[in-house]
Amino acid sequence: MSFDDMLKDLKAREAKARAMGGPERLARREAQGVLNARSRIEAFIDPGSWVETGLLAVSSIVPEDRGKTPADGKVAGFAKVDGRMVAIASNDFTVKGASSSATNMKKVGHVKRVATERGFPLVFFGESSGARMPDNMGAKGMGTNLGHDPQQYVRTRQTPWASAVLGQCYGSSAWYTCLADFVVMRKGAILAVASPGLASFAIGQKVEAEDLGGWKLHSDISGLIDRVADTDEEALDEIRRFLSYMPSHCNEPPPRASIPAGSDEGAQRIPDILPESRKRAYDVRKIIGCLADLDSFLEFKPRFGRTAVTGLARLGGRSVGFIASNPMGKAGALDVAGCEKATRFTVLCDSFNIPLILLVDTPGFVIGIEGEKQKAPGKIINFMQALQMCTVPKLSVIMRKSYGQAYLNMGGGRNSDDVAIWPTAEVSFMDAHYATEIVSWNQQVPEERKQEIRAAMEKDSSAYGLAEIYAVQAVIAPAETRRYLIQQLEIHEMRPSGGVGEHRMAAWPTTF
Template sequence: MSFPIGLRSGAPGPARAYVGDLDGRRVVTVGIDGSVKLGALSSSASMTIAEAAEAARAQRLPLIMEIASSGADLVEGISALHGWGVAARAITTCSGVVPIIAIVDGPAVSGPALLLGVADWVIMTERSYAFVSGPTMVAEFTGVFIDNDELGGAETHARQSGLPAVVVTDIDAARAEAARLLAYLPDHCDDEPPRWPTDDPPDRQVPEAGALIPPTSTGSYDVRKVIEALADDGEYMELRARWAANVVTVFATVDGRPVGIVANQPMALAGTLDIPASQKAARFVAFCDAFNLPIITLVDTPGFYPGKDLEWRGMIRHGAQLVFAYGRATVPRICVILRKSYGGAYIVMDSKKMGNDLCLAWPWAELAVMGAGQAAAILQRRATPEEKAEFERDYAERLLNPYVAAERGFVDAVINPAETRSIIANALTVLQDKRERLQSRKHDNTPL
């Protein structure tokens, strides 16, 4: 990285800000040096962070934050907290205007940890850790003794909270991943994502995609293989891979156009939607919509994951986050139903009446309120096994096939799986000038 222009370069403290380049992309970078007073944020350091955020927003450049901080400067007291508030507000004003990527290479404790939640994407090195309240406070309040890594290490967050999009070995690898991520993104919300050069023909047939689907509706397969077949040169960047594995979120390109892909993963929880999956997908859809990336949704889900615990923890509210994200998205949206699409999950996975631009289904797709077995268990609970089997056969034949949905306008086309990539590429070309009139309001009220 080269940094020819410094911001507040004479200011004391661990924060340094520059306007420079990252692998050929112009960016604003602010770094907190953990070797200077353990990266403790003074009011001056926070003002440097705020200056960098304001410069990124004014110049319409991505904001890169490199964080290694033990929290607010205790010696400075309330002034340090005031400065942190100024920095947090400046970063917040960048949200949805320019991409915000945070790199953690060391501690991110208390206030700096909360800044990670404001960032669009977080990249953590293996030695980093982040938490709002550390092991000492946990032990004092709960009596549980725990170390930094177990409480907030990179691996812990990757599995439990979904904070990091990627975990890497060191700071150089983190910067390389940030550059890789930026390659899919525009500099700001009023720009288009950069077109990628590719020799992969947009009309390439992908029979291997359909061949992945097992003959039984309960069989498992890796949906990432379908994504690999559809993407240019089989390349994509998966984000938050170890958290909420029942939904996959990736950046890829189709005919050189960067896209965001959301896909149910049958290999994890049978592709059902739970709270983490809803949050993961909703955040990803909202980001793609903010920065003009078309959204491709690959659907194969039997519904929402049932359970008392999930309902008590707010499945309704969190499931609504995904409904809300798709419902307000104005970028080109293409939905492909690979196999199952049942019940409420059918609705939230960008169904036709949720406003997608093109809804496709493979010939064996099943669209219904529920599967044949579930319907038989409810409607034929007193029937003999033979009567239930006959009911299931008739139910599947009359109601589950995609042609019924196509007749009613809920599916635009039932297609040969081998033609999926070609149809998506053509649709993206047609939709490249899509515009929608936005509602006049201060802001929406996202379910949180």
């Protein structure tokens, strides 16, 4: 073969690999308004920055599949996103349902390893039917394909991982999604352990795909996803936005951004949002919107664990994570889902050197049988332990109510580096009425005696009570809060380590 012919042969092989599962399958997707594995990459990255790895890889298990498995169904490589390097694994469903087999698992392992060792984020575009068959069948199939990487599913948060659920995600596609720091799901996609077909077949449970693993299930009930998107393109935008807050790896501080004009004006509106009546609820997201740099708040899991609000934002150009109690949900009383959400978010921020801002208006934890069945004490203490192990700066603002153990969970006392309090705040162990009932429970206490007890319980619960004993560092006006937090972020910058925390929870689970 001449040199020219060799080059022609190479070009032909490359073109065949880039043609994926063929024009018919690609056209069918296009007609459905769904991008394919390669158009997703193009839509996601800076133009012209794609460097592919394993383009000519094919099936290595079933000889007849060699000509039918372009890129072996998983497109992998490196590219720039907003000028920064990322690794990408994009499942090609048109090639054997992007099922996992020996060659493509090596490709995914490679980009994962390079991203981790060289320090940049890893992004998965999930759409896979699971393990390839018959490749994985039988003792030899199992022994040949599985279990060669003892670190395959170890998440140590050295670099950020993001995952988009863009089709059927079963098996490894689901596992990698659940290991990611940020998950966006397109409506219509499915995330589950196994397909509805297998569920029907194996356990006789007739299930609809949406009921088994649709976006409503995961956004409202399981909390396994952070955001929902209507289209592939929107989902990719969400990941780009997430990455904009993140450092490339855990040993550098997050990037700084310029401060949009008008960012300082919002804080003046807080007194209009905060109701005068302590019984009136408000949406704490409005307060966050006033405190953060203009339009910089990216909320995580808005429909899951709604008693707490979590999300990334910028304050004075710095990335920060907000954890706020939301009086709109269960009066702001933290429940099991709220604790899980706050724990996971605390671990994320701590692992990537992002300071935490806690906004407090909570009457305590949700109590009762339902919560106990869901391990409420364990969830509460997971969150508490996460907060205490956290080494990034923690700033807490007590806006209104802060009661009982929730006072500690939301950063009260030395659980934050600085606690500020608004004059509207009230802090105590519990409501005086409840306290009176509890100490007189099961006893014949006359009403006059109860009134005496109650008077004793109604101690000063004002902001100034805490300020006088230096249990808070400052009493501030709501409209001053943005300025105060920006000053505190500067004071608490982690100078000795160059802005890098200790990451003591880097290997904690990604769900609780």
